[in-house]
Amino acid sequence: MDVVARDLLRKLEGRGVRLAVQEGRLIARAPHGAVTPELHEQIKAQKDALLRELQAGTGGQLAPLPEALARLVQAAKVNALNRPASLPSGLVANLGEYVLTCAALYACGCDPERQLAHLWEARGAWAA
Structure with a gap:
């Protein structure tokens, strides 16, 4: 488990940003303005770890609502x-x-x- 990637996923979910893996690529869906330039850089820096976390899944559990x-x-x-x-x-x-x-x-x-x-x-x- 990558703690930094997991924390980033929680932070993004709290802003309404949903990340997913599609055909091996990281896909983001977000409300307008939810991804700041700083968050964008963090996503780029943690892309591989985020992909691993998302591909590992959460055991079918959903994140709590923001x-x-x-x-x-x-x-x-x-x-x-x-x-x-x-x-x-x-x-x-x-x-x-x-x-x-x-x-x-x-x-x-x-x-x-x-x-x-x-x-x-x-x-x-x-x-x-």
């Missing part, structure tokens, strides 16, 4: 998001129910990358 998304789920849990919302992917009748559904699907491992993307969209609507 703090910002955990707060969003908590707000939904106490009905603070009980309102319609316009998301980039479309309109939702009840933002709270949508958030809880996405969080549940993430927790079950059902297309976790997609659920994280939906949660980040919902967080944007909540902050607006």
